[in-house]
Amino acid sequence: MSHVLEQLQWRYATKKFDSGKKLSTEKLSILKTAFDLTATSFGLQPLKLVIVSEETIKQELVEFSFNQQMVGDCSHLLVLCIESEVNEQYIVDHFKLIQEVRQTPREILDPYQEYLIGHFGDKEKIEVDEWMTKQAYLAMGNLLTVCALEEIDACPMEGFQPAEYDRLLGLKERGLRSVLVMPVGYRHKEDMFSQLKKVRRGVEEVIVEI
Numbered sequence: 001m002s003h004v005l006e007q008l009q010w011r012y013a014t015k016k017f018d019s020g021k022k023l024s025t026e027k028l029s030i031l032k033t034a035f036d037l038t039a040t041s042f043g044l045q046p047l048k049l050v051i052v053s054e055e056t057i058k059q060e061l062v063e064f065s066f067n068q069q070m071v072g073d074c075s076h077l078l079v080l081c082i083e084s085e086v087n088e089q090y091i092v093d094h095f096k097l098i099q100e101v102r103q104t105p106r107e108i109l110d111p112y113q114e115y116l117i118g119h120f121g122d123k124e125k126i127e128v129d130e131w132m133t134k135q136a137y138l139a140m141g142n143l144l145t146v147c148a149l150e151e152i153d154a155c156p157m158e159g160f161q162p163a164e165y166d167r168l169l170g171l172k173e174r175g176l177r178s179v180l181v182m183p184v185g186y187r188h189k190e191d192m193f194s195q196l197k198k199v200r201r202g203v204e205e206v207i208v209e210i
Contacts, residue, residue: 004149009198011148013155014183016191019073023185027150028076031184034146038139042116044094046086046132047139048176050169052077057168064164065181070155075185079165080139081176082132085125091116129177136179147184157181 001009023031028051035049052058058072065071083090095113098104120128140156147154158180165171165178187194200206 007148007151008145010151011144011154012193012196012198014153014185014187014191015070015155015193016188017070017073017075017153017183017185018188019185021186022075023152027152030150031078031143031146031152034143035139038142040135040138041131044086044091044116045135046083046090047136048081048083048174049139050079050081050171050176050178052079052169060168061160061165064161064168065157066159066161068157068159070157070183071160071181073185073188074155074183076183078143078182078184079169079171079178080136080180080182081171081178082129082136084172084175084177086120086128086132088117088121091120133179140180140182143182152184153187154182154184157183 032049032051035047036045040046052061053076058074058077061077062069062072071077091113095109099106099109123131144154144156146152160178160181162178165181166176169178171178
C-alpha cells in the first residue's frame with residue numbers, strides 16, 4: 001500500500017483531542033501554505049482561514065458548536081470563511097496580482113478580467129455565496145489530506161452556529177463569513193473512535209468506469 005493510502009487509512013474524524021499537545025510552528029505553517037495552495041474556481045481564492053489558538057476563545061466557541069468539546073480541546077481551531085462579496089474591485093485586484101507574478105501582458109488578461117466581472121455581476125448574491133462555500137469545501141478536503149500526511153488529527157465540522165462565530169471572532173468587520181470549522185491537533189489516547197475500523201462502501205461500489 002502506498003504511503004498516501006496508509007495515511008488516509010490512519011486518519012479519522014477525531015472526537016477527543018489531547019489538549020496538552022500542540023501543533024508546532026512548522027506544522028501550522030504547512031497547513032497555512034496548503035490552504036493558500038488549494039485549487040479554487042477561476043483561481044480567485046474567495047476564502048480566508050481564521051486560526052484560533054487562544055484558549056479562552058476556543059472554550060467560548062464550544063457553546064456555539066453544539067457543545068462539541070473538540071473545539072475547546074484541540075490545538076488550533078481552523079475556521080474556513082468566505083469573503084463578504086466578490087465584486088469588480090476584487091476581480092481587478094486578482095488580475096493585478098497575476099500580472100505582477102507572471103508578467104502577463106494586459107491584452108491577454110483584460111478580456112478574461114472583463115468576462116469574470118460580467119459573470120459575477122450577473123449573479124445574485126446567494127449564488128455567489130453558494131459558489132464561494134463550495135470553494136471552502138475544496139479547501140477543507142485538501143487540508144484533511146495534508147493533515148493525514150503530516151499525522152495531524154482533524155475533525156471536519158458543519159455543526160456550529162456561524163452567526164455566533166462571526167460575532168465572537170469579529171468576522172463581519174473583516175468582510176468574512178464562517179462556513180466550516182476544523183479542529184486540529186493530536187488524538188487523545190482515550191478516543192474510542194481511533195480504534196474503530198473504517199467503514200466504507202468499497203472501491204467496487206463507489207467507482208464507475210466507462
